[in-house]
Amino acid sequence: MRISRLACLAGTWCLAVQGCGGTAFDLPPVSDREALLAAQELDADPDLPLFHRSNSQYRETIGRLERQLTGRIAAICARAGTEECRFTVRYVDEDEVNAHVDENAQIYLYRGLLEYLETDEEIAAVMAHEMSHQIAGHVDESTRSVLLGAILGGLLMGGVAAAGGADNATANDAAGMGMNYGGRIGLLTFSKEQEREADLLAAYVLARAGIDLQRAGRLFEVLAKLDGKALSGFKDTHPAGPERIVAWRKAVAEVEASVDKLPAMSKP
Ligand SMILES: [Zn+2]
Numbered sequence: 001m002r003i004s005r006l007a008c009l010a011g012t013w014c015l016a017v018q019g020c021g022g023t024a025f026d027l028p029p030v031s032d033r034e035a036l037l038a039a040q041e042l043d044a045d046p047d048l049p050l051f052h053r054s055n056s057q058y059r060e061t062i063g064r065l066e067r068q069l070t071g072r073i074a075a076i077c078a079r080a081g082t083e084e085c086r087f088t089v090r091y092v093d094e095d096e097v098n099a100h101v102d103e104n105a106q107i108y109l110y111r112g113l114l115e116y117l118e119t120d121e122e123i124a125a126v127m128a129h130e131m132s133h134q135i136a137g138h139v140d141e142s143t144r145s146v147l148l149g150a151i152l153g154g155l156l157m158g159g160v161a162a163a164g165g166a167d168n169a170t171a172n173d174a175a176g177m178g179m180n181y182g183g184r185i186g187l188l189t190f191s192k193e194q195e196r197e198a199d200l201l202a203a204y205v206l207a208r209a210g211i212d213l214q215r216a217g218r219l220f221e222v223l224a225k226l227d228g229k230a231l232s233g234f235k236d237t238h239p240a241g242p243e244r245i246v247a248w249r250k251a252v253a254e255v256e257a258s259v260d261k262l263p264a265m266s267k268p
Contacts, residue, residue, distance in 0.1 A: 023197040024080065024136060025263045028250035030243050038224075038242035048225045051118045058114055059091050065124045069131065072208040076201065079262045080135045087131050097226060101130040103139055116222050121215035124206060128216075132201035138194045196247050203251040204263050213252045220245045 053061070066089045077085035089107045092098075097112040107130040109123070117123050133139055190198075199220075206216055224241050255261065 125216040128202035128205040132198040
């Protein structure tokens with residue numbers, strides 16, 4: 001987040017690499033009052049305990065949940081109009097509090113995050129959320145942002161160096177730095193709406209797989225509490241908070257009332 005703000009101060013090109021607005025699916029509205037009440041609930045219960053499992057237990061759990069989730073996911077991919085409906089989930093034995101999906105539909109779950117999760121349902125919710133970024137096309141949009149950011153960053157930094165009278169080698173170095181810099185900023189471009197959309201789709205993915213949504217929902221309380229701590233990259237890519245908790249609860253109500261267990265597309 002700090003990098004992004006600095007970049008915005010440095011020039012206007014960063015605007016071009018921010019995520020685009022609009023979502024494909026209808027998102028439940030959240031009022032300020034609802035978010036405030038959820039914030040008060042969090043304040044009343046600030047505990048954030050750890051739940052350790054062994055590496056082999058995490059790997060076994062993740063493999064089992066991956067099969068459970070992907071076995072029933074095809075109808076949601078079809079509704080979203082995506083042909084990319086295959087996922088590989090990898091466990092990362094590192095302290096980092098993180099989870100993410102890459103452009104090859106590979107999902108990475110870090111031990112540092114998993115240790116805050118108590119139940120299999122919460123772990124399944126993280127997986128379903130990351131799968132949903134892919135299903136909703138966010139990864140493609142983000143990848144385009146990274147490329148665009150890299151190109152614009154390279155042009156800007158190289159151009160600045162050349163205009164300042166730098167020799168070719170220096171200008172090329174500057175262009176390379178700019179591409180790197182621009183690309184990193186592009187990585188931070190899952191918007192709040194995209195996060196909310198991934199949560200909504202995740203509720204459908206979980207329901208179809210027979211996962212208890214009420215138990216899964218504790219994930220969002222954990223994320224909101226983690227958001228108040230100084231943690232690495234995860235905060236930049238996964239903004240969390242009381243608003244997200246309320247949106248999740250509404251998503252659960254929507255899924256439970258849904259006859260076909262498929263999310264509604266937004267009206268154009
Ligand atoms: Zn996300």
